[in-house]
Amino acid sequence: MNPALRRMKDLPSTHLLGAGSAMCAGCGGLLALHEIYDLLGARTVFVNAASCMTLLASYPFTPFRGSWLYTAMASAPAGAQGVRDALDILIGQGRLPPEEDLTAVALTGDGAATGIGLSATSGAIDRGLDFIYLCYDNEGYGNTGQQSSPATPLGARTATSGGAHGHAASKKDLFAIWVAHRPVYAATVVGADPLDLARKIDKARALTGPRLIHALAPCPPGWSFDPAEAVEIGRLAVKTGVWPLKEYVDGKVVHTHVPHPRLPVEEYLKRQGRFRHLFEPERDVQVLARIQSQVDAYWAEVCA
Amino acid sequence: MYRIRLHGRGGQGIKTGSRILGSAFFGAGFEVQDAPVYGAERRGASMAAHVRAARSPIRERGVITRPDLVALADETLLQVPAANVLSGVGPDSVLLLHGNGDAETWRARLAFSGTVVVLPAAGEHAEAELGGARCAGAAARLAGVISRQQLMAAIAQELASLGPSATETTTAQALAAYDAVARHAGVLRESRPAAAVAFAAPEWIDLPLESARIAAPDIFAAATSVEMRTGLWRTMRPEIDYAHCNRCAWICSTLCPDSAIRVLADRSPEIDLEHCKGCMICVSVCPPHAIRALPERAARARELAAAP
Ligand SMILES: Cc1ncc(C[n+]2csc(CCOP(=O)(O)OP(=O)(O)O)c2C)c(N)n1
Ligand code: SF4
Ligand code: SF4
């Protein structure tokens, strides 16, 4: 661990990401990005697949101090490859001094990361592309009105999962998909735990090769909660064990925080309108039990 | 035809209001179009939605440029030029204002030649969030062709998926608004469909062919987003009580998603009100509770009172 990142006091006190972006008030994705950008620094090129974050940079306004490039939803890793190759060629030909090199960061939502962009991602990891993939996970297609994505959790109501029991499938495990590719690094983070996030970004930054940063992004309109609660919801996701904080490095998965005592998942669920139907007008005992038992099973394996 | 434009902020239910109004007209036997303006529908950001209702098929399309009624859920938007609240109004237009003050003062202040109807807002937070539904209820009464039952049926239909409690509160608010403007029933009149011959072409600007370096939408400067004054989105304002702030380790500054809290050299936090969107995260995370939430309306009134 970087000894310089021990306490909150060690985090940057000036912020690189410009104010005035068009993201919602209280956006958990923006929170993570603003913390991450401070550590990655301005020498980054963000390759952004169509998503909420597309609204960050809309001509002539950008919150970034470096480059940002827009790609189609499936193509951010391919865009990052192009940027990386161009930089390598320029440096190789002596047209760009090596100290002016940039880090290519694919920036996408969960819809692109776990769905339509997965094949491009898999290929990029196979090729050993030197890039960071930053997925902010608001568990749905946020930009188009929160339809279900493969990352939508069991029981959540979205624009396309109505019905009495909410979303019928369970969340696709992006971290495990990455780990199966044996990348250089993969980590889960949440903006509500800035210190854990900073240590992981610091680690990822120093490595070369394909790296995943998967950030849980509490989304006030999509999850229907008051924006003031965005940090608390992120903390509860960790404390209830719904969002494990972990990293994959040197071929091993390590949990950077094991919640103890672990709160019941209901503490997390009941704060969000997208799960309200599990509590009103009657408790949906079955779905609540299924959600809890999935989380219990996960931690039973971790702690075995 | 009735041409109605609803304006408000994301989170006030403007889109829902337009759907309620559209369905209510439909229930009253009208042909209807209703649509929100697609854009960054962010909480607090300026929003608009359009409703057309007519007794014969509607051939007009697109945004309403000459509204018969502008229903404004949030009077503070009048200070936001980009919201274009009053664009296209004329002496025959009606402005329904969900806010405070009296109609004559507003007419004078806005130099508005049409009719102003004020729908008093109690200024409470919960009520503000139903501004769209309140405007829909009042607009239904101003048109004078929609009954209470038709309004209630439209709400039940539009909010069915949100459950009985949402339907109940919305209905109560919409009906209260419907009753509050009773003495103005019928003030909104149908206007004639626009004739094609009367169409005035917009003033196009011809752009010369430029090189890609100039014509491509590339941004060559850093952090230009600060030119966007997202502070105008705010309905609540955070205020630091420096006597209680213990200059912790800039927790508020790290957790503000919008980079709107700066840490000064003496380690004090400072809120950038030009950009703070009013999410109130800082209020809820400050360990000694040194940041309080103040309604933006009250904060502005206080500033105005203090100005020389
Ligand atoms: C191929 C394709 N299909 C659909 C869309 C429309 N679209 C734009 S953003 C978006 C949602 C993306 O979801 P996600 O990746 O999770 O990002 P979020 O919007 O949640 O930030 C969709 C469906 C598109 N741009 N391209
Ligand atoms: S919809 Fe959700 S993820 Fe998208 S900008 Fe708003 S808060 Fe952020
Ligand atoms: S979080 Fe509270 S105590 Fe800490 S710097 Fe901010 S206002 Fe002061």
Ligand code: SF4
């Ligand atoms: S309310 Fe606080 S946390 Fe939210 S944008 Fe304003 S300063 Fe930042």
Ligand SMILES: [Mg+2]
């Ligand atoms: Mg998403």
